[in-house]
Each structure stands twice: as C-alpha cells, then as structure tokens.
Amino acid sequence: MGVRIVGTGSYVPEKILTNLDLQNMVDTSDEWIKVRTGIVERHIAPPEMSSGDMASIAAKRALELAGLEGSDISVVVVATTTPDHTFPNTASAVQRNIGADNAFGFDLSAACSGMIYSLELAYSLLMQQKKYRYVLLCGAEKLSCITNWNDRNTCVLFGDGAGAVILGRCDDDDSGQIASDLHLDGNYSEILQLPAGGSRNPTSHETVDKGMHYIHMLGKETFKLAVNAMAGACRNVLSESGVNAADVKLVIPHQANKRIIEAVAQRIDVSTEQVFVNVHKYGNTSAASISICLDEAFRSGQLQKGDIVLLVAFGSGLTWGAQLLRV
Numbered sequence: 001m002g003v004r005i006v007g008t009g010s011y012v013p014e015k016i017l018t019n020l021d022l023q024n025m026v027d028t029s030d031e032w033i034k035v036r037t038g039i040v041e042r043h044i045a046p047p048e049m050s051s052g053d054m055a056s057i058a059a060k061r062a063l064e065l066a067g068l069e070g071s072d073i074s075v076v077v078v079a080t081t082t083p084d085h086t087f088p089n090t091a092s093a094v095q096r097n098i099g100a101d102n103a104f105g106f107d108l109s110a111a112c113s114g115m116i117y118s119l120e121l122a123y124s125l126l127m128q129q130k131k132y133r134y135v136l137l138c139g140a141e142k143l144s145c146i147t148n149w150n151d152r153n154t155c156v157l158f159g160d161g162a163g164a165v166i167l168g169r170c171d172d173d174d175s176g177q178i179a180s181d182l183h184l185d186g187n188y189s190e191i192l193q194l195p196a197g198g199s200r201n202p203t204s205h206e207t208v209d210k211g212m213h214y215i216h217m218l219g220k221e222t223f224k225l226a227v228n229a230m231a232g233a234c235r236n237v238l239s240e241s242g243v244n245a246a247d248v249k250l251v252i253p254h255q256a257n258k259r260i261i262e263a264v265a266q267r268i269d270v271s272t273e274q275v276f277v278n279v280h281k282y283g284n285t286s287a288a289s290i291s292i293c294l295d296e297a298f299r300s301g302q303l304q305k306g307d308i309v310l311l312v313a314f315g316s317g318l319t320w321g322a323q324l325l326r327v
C-alpha cells in the first residue's frame with residue numbers, strides 16, 4: 001500500500017501588479033527587483049476575497065482533476081499565515097465551500113513551510129489510519145493585506161494565491177514519502193514576523209500607528225539562514241534515502257527569491273533543468289508557493305506518476321524542511 005497525490009489545483013487572483021507598477025509606488029526599479037529577487041510580477045486579491053476563498057477555488061480544481069467530490073475528503077488542512085479569521089479556522093470555510101461533509105480539519109501555521117509540514121501529517125495519517133481515505137491540503141495566502149505598501153524592503157516581494165493537493169491511499173507500494181526532514185527553531189523568531197494582532201501585542205491604535213500589523217523582515221539575515229537550512233534539509237533527505245540528486249526529476253523549492261533557489265541548487269548539485277521556478281510570475285506566496293508549483297508541474301507534464309520530487313521550504317519561526325516523494 002502507498003500514498004499518492006491524486007489531484008492538484010491552484011488559483012491566483014486576476015489582478016497583476018508588475019515591477020513597473022511598483023516603481024510608481026515606492027523608490028524601487030524593475031531592474032533592482034529582477035536582479036535581486038527574480039520577481040517580475042505578482043497577483044493581488046480584491047478586497048472582498050479571502051485566503052479561504054482562494055483555497056476553495058484551488059481545492060475545487062484539485063477535486064475535479066482527481067474525479068472526487070467534496071464528500072470524499074476525510075481531512076481538510078489549510079496552511080496559511082493570513083487566515084480568514086483568528087477563529088473560526090479557514091479550514092471550516094473551505095469545508096463549507098467544497099461540501100466536505102465528512103471531514104474534520106484545521107489550519108496549520110508554519111509560514112512558508114506550511115506545505116512541507118502539512119505533507120508530513122497527510123502521509124502519516126493515511127499510512128496509519130485506514131478510516132481516512134483522502135486528505136486535502138491547501139496552502140493559501142492573502143499577503144497583500146499584511147504588506148506595507150510604503151516599505152520597499154518588503155512590498156516588492158509578496159503576492160497572493162492558493163494551491164491544493166489531495167492525497168489518497170493507493171495499491172501501488174512504490175508511491176509515497178521516501179524521506180522527510182523537518183525543523184523548528186524559535187531563536188530567530190524576530191527576523192521575520194507580524195509583530196501585532198496576536199496575544200503578545202493585541203491590535204491597538206498604537207500598534208497600527210507603528211505599522212506593527214505589517215510583515216517585518218530582516219532580509220539579508222533571512223536570506224543566509226534560508227540557503228543553509230534548505231540545502232541542509234535537502235542533503236539530509238537524499239543521504240537518508242540513498243537517492244542520488246541526479247535521480248530527482250524535479251526540485252520544487254519555496255519561491256521566495258531566485259537567488260536563494262539558485263544557491264540551494266548549486267549546493268545540492270542539481271542542474272537548472274531539475275529546478276522548478278515560477279517566482280517571476282507570483283512573487284513569494286508563502287504557504288501557497290509549493291502547492292502552486294506542484295499544480296503547474298503536474299498539469300504541464302513536468303511531473304508524472306512514478307517521478308521522484310524533492311520539495312524544500314524555509315520560513316518564519318524559523319520553520320524549514322524537505323520532503324522527498326515518489327508521486
């Protein structure tokens with residue numbers, strides 16, 4: 001018995017914000033953004049659209065591809081840093097919108113590593129609990145609503161969107177998780193955070209005046225930690241499993257910065273053709289990025305049944321990890 005990805009879906013809002021648009025908003029340039037990050041444009045959700053709305057569209061597309069109904073889903077997980085509400089969870093909005101009447105579910109908070117963490121749960125649940133047939137994992141973010149559009153250090157980086165992955169048990173023994181390596185380190189929590197709005201600093205006039213409801217990031221520090229952590233996690237899953245880097249069909253890294261992706265690829269010795277990149281189209285969509293990539297990779301035929309894929313991410317927490325899967 002194995003566990004297999006039976007469907008994927010994704011959604012990005014229609015509105016595109018280009019680097020040229022940003023040139024008119026803050027002191028930046030198309031050239032700087034492209035050279036330093038690889039980002040050319042990103043998608044921005046309209047005011048009335050939430051992370052849960054985007055996740056629901058992505059989930060419906062994944063269900064359609066899998067040939068399943070909402071009622072076939074046993075568990076709904078939504079990885080997000082921009083939930084619709086503090087409570088109820090965003091998973092309940094997705095459950096309602098897709099008619100997942102037989103599911104339980106919850107949100108998962110692991111910032112950009114959300115899909116890597118969610119996959120660990122999904123594979124473990126499906127391998128150990130026969131009563132769960134299909135698990136729906138969504139990664140969804142409306143980062144535009146926590147972005148300070150006057151801060152050029154951060155506003156050029158982020159975008160909105162959602163992806164969905166459905167996993168199910170299958171007869172094929174080969175499909176499944178080959179190895180995983182997950183980490184959490186709270187010693188660097190201040191380098192990338194949303195300072196206010198939680199119980200540490202509840203929202204007040206003062207927190208809003210100080211812009212504490214926006215993403216705060218020390219970019220350079222985050223960059224260095226990300227490269228080392230992501231390369232380390234990749235090396236760990238490869239050495240634990242005995243799989244050669246050359247046998248990995250596709251490496252799907254979290255899409256934060258093209259330079260981070262290239263540095264990781266170089267350190268683990270994979271070719272450019274093996275690395276999936278779409279950061280130029282969407283910017284950093286945090287928890288959504290890996291599931292959007294997976295959907296594009298499956299639908300374009302770059303990933304096919306039986307392929308080995310290496311997923312790797314790094315985010316606020318710090319959270320990071322890698323998943324080596326046979327899909």
Ligand code: UT7
Nearest residue numbers: 028029032036112152153156219220222223226256257315
């Ligand atoms: O998703 C999870 C994790 N997130 C990440 O992994 C992001 C990690 N960090 C990064 O991707 C990069 O550090 C950034 C893209 C955020 C910044 O790139 P950098 O090469 O580290 O630039 P920097 O912060 O060292 O800034 C270099 C210069 C500075 O000017 P001075 O001090 O050299 O005069 C900045 O003020 O670039 C300036 N700068 C900009 N210039 C034009 C910073 N942002 C901009 C901008 N446009 N948007």
